Amino acid sequence: MLSCTTQVTTTASVWKSMLCHKMNLNCFCSIILTFLCRLDLVVVSANETFCSTQSTLTPYGGSCYASTQCITNYCDNVCVCPVNTYYHSCTASCVLNCNAATNNPSGQIVSHDYPYNYPNYELCMWTLRGTSNVYYVISISYMDIEYSYNCSLDSLKIYDVKPNGNTQLAMFCNGKDTSKHIVATTSNSMLVVFKTDHSVQGRGFSGYYRSFAYNATITEPRRGYIASPGYPLKYPGNSYFSWTITGTPGSFISLIILNLSIENTYEHINIYDGDNINTRTLAHMDSNSVSQPVFMSTGSSLHIVFRSDSSFEYSGLLASYEINECQTILTGTSGDIVSPGYPLNYVENLSCSWTVNTDPNTIIFLRFDYI
Ligand SMILES: [Ca+2]
Ligand SMILES: [Ca+2]
Numbered sequence: 001m002l003s004c005t006t007q008v009t010t011t012a013s014v015w016k017s018m019l020c021h022k023m024n025l026n027c028f029c030s031i032i033l034t035f036l037c038r039l040d041l042v043v044v045s046a047n048e049t050f051c052s053t054q055s056t057l058t059p060y061g062g063s064c065y066a067s068t069q070c071i072t073n074y075c076d077n078v079c080v081c082p083v084n085t086y087y088h089s090c091t092a093s094c095v096l097n098c099n100a101a102t103n104n105p106s107g108q109i110v111s112h113d114y115p116y117n118y119p120n121y122e123l124c125m126w127t128l129r130g131t132s133n134v135y136y137v138i139s140i141s142y143m144d145i146e147y148s149y150n151c152s153l154d155s156l157k158i159y160d161v162k163p164n165g166n167t168q169l170a171m172f173c174n175g176k177d178t179s180k181h182i183v184a185t186t187s188n189s190m191l192v193v194f195k196t197d198h199s200v201q202g203r204g205f206s207g208y209y210r211s212f213a214y215n216a217t218i219t220e221p222r223r224g225y226i227a228s229p230g231y232p233l234k235y236p237g238n239s240y241f242s243w244t245i246t247g248t249p250g251s252f253i254s255l256i257i258l259n260l261s262i263e264n265t266y267e268h269i270n271i272y273d274g275d276n277i278n279t280r281t282l283a284h285m286d287s288n289s290v291s292q293p294v295f296m297s298t299g300s301s302l303h304i305v306f307r308s309d310s311s312f313e314y315s316g317l318l319a320s321y322e323i324n325e326c327q328t329i330l331t332g333t334s335g336d337i338v339s340p341g342y343p344l345n346y347v348e349n350l351s352c353s354w355t356v357n358t359d360p361n362t363i364i365f366l367r368f369d370y371i
Contacts (some may be wrong), residue, residue, distance in 0.1 A: 096109050
């Protein structure tokens with residue numbers, strides 16, 4: 001049937017098939033792209049074919065890895081990394097190029113070739129700079145950097161960037177600072193510097209950074225850390241910090257206080273069972289009252305408030321949170337079902353459901369290990 005020669009000019013990158021037929025002396029073609037998108041062509045002559053109309057433009061509803069951007073190119077979608085980043089398969093995310101600056105609100109930084117050994121003579125400086133009302137928190141999830149006294153050979157250093165000079169928040173190498181893997185700026189800019197010498201390598205480091213407003217609203221990721229500005233050094237005086245963690249309806253929030261150091265008597269952390277200070281108070285804490293470090297909301301929000309006064313500042317607050325979904329659809333061949341908060345006590349007024357979807361003609365076994 002196809003007897004006409006076609007030369008198609010199109011930016012569409014993925015074809016599924018092309019159908020042409022000859023009528024009189026003209027060639028009429030349409031191409032079917034993958035994901036069931038159709039692009040019609042009008043052929044002017046047997047040797048001259050071009051795209052004239054795009055009858056259907058249906059972005060394919062796929063998803064990209066975290067931190068990648070989805071670009072729709074006709075019917076096809078492509079996952080790409082934002083400017084100044086490259087795709088790092090081990091962490092399945094876009095990581096910052098060496099010596100890049102970014103205003104991204106969150107992202108990943110890893111040493112060259114992580115988790116394989118980093119090279120000698122490396123010097124990478126990453127600058128994070130957000131709008132004036134934010135501060136940055138970075139959590140170093142993995143670190144293997146050649147030991148040396150004062151980290152003088154290989155080092156990872158993190159700075160709070162200020163107009164009157166940078167403050168070093170943390171310095172990492174093996175055997176040093178291992179308890180302070182989460183640090184926060186007071187300013188809207190963080191500088192991360194990784195430097196190596198001429199010999200002996202380690203696997204390097206992986207870190208996740210994120211900016212927070214002084215009054216932060218957190219809806220993702222599902223698990224993370226909150227830290228007061230300046231952590232683990234001093235928080236600013238005369239300031240008001242709050243964090244509102246909110247999940248989808250039916251979810252609830254759990255919070256674990258990992259460290260709390262504030263001025264006794266004059267400063268407190270308040271935790272509310274809702275998204276504002278007018279909801280039920282779960283805790284009114286000072287530095288001495290961390291005997292109950294775990295809190296859970298009954299609804300889908302938890303609100304944390306810390307107000308500092310004009311004198312005597314300390315390291316502040318470090319906590320981990322989790323947004324627990326309570327209505328869950330499970331797929332796959334096996335998995336675990338646990339009640340929210342397990343092995344801690346579940347909270348009151350919960351109504352959770354789990355739906356298990358499998359292929360037709362399969363049987364689902366359910367075994368209870370603990371009730
Ligand atoms: Ca070295
Ligand atoms: Ca104070």
